[in-house]
Amino acid sequence: MNAWEGGVLVEWDWWTLEFGDVHAGAVGVLVAGGEPGPVYFDVGSGPDVPSTxxxxxxxxxxxxxxxEALRAGCACGWRxxxxxxxxxATVGDQPLYEADIDLAGPLADWNAHLSFVRDTAEPLPEPLAALLVQLTEQLTTTAADTPLAALRAVGMLERIAARVGREAAGALADDxxxxxxxxxxxxxxxxxxxxLLLTAQSR
Known part of the structure; x- marks a missing residue:
């Protein structure tokens, strides 16, 4: 999944349905001076200079x-x-994207970060959590078999979610x-x- 942040293309390595782009994860780098800024590519003349x-x-x-080193990062700002x-010495002259780099460490650290976020989040009632899993599976199957029906169902869910979301956020704002x-x-x-709260208060 890619996203633009401050005009820089950020390519996330990991993403979950549970938290979406708020806690998308990526492998970050450290250089001698710490965490570097984006790198730019010379593509000749023009107003737009690609960066990543x-x-x-x-x-x-x-x-x-x-x-000099890799570490895990998250879209929320966690490092x-x-x-x-x-x-x-092992990488040699080959580009990093061609080298066999083990990313298991950063991935494990990001997963640990997500576990902390999950533990502090409001737990879902078990019947609702099970229903969401069942709904996801049913929608996935429907998208493969009858995609038009799946899109219709998604539209209904979006409207339900928007209405219920406004009500729930409004209750929190009122409290x-x-x-x-x-x-x-x-x-x-x-x-x-x-x-979310400001939008609910202006309803």
């Missing part, structure tokens, strides 16, 4: 920084404490629940929780 923060771009080629040094509490309960960021 993809870990494999930090290979020292064409004046780009060379990564893994563990660092995984790159063995450039004066803080944005920080809502963010923790939803496993989202404070800014998104605040926007």
């Amino acid at each position: 923060a993809r870990w494999s771009a930090y290979d020292g080629r064409a004046g780009r920084p060379r990564a 893994g404490a563990a660092e995984y040094p790159l063995d450039w 004066g629940v803080a944005a920080e509490t809502v963010a923790a309960g939803l496993g989202t960021t404070r800014s998104k929780a605040l926007m």
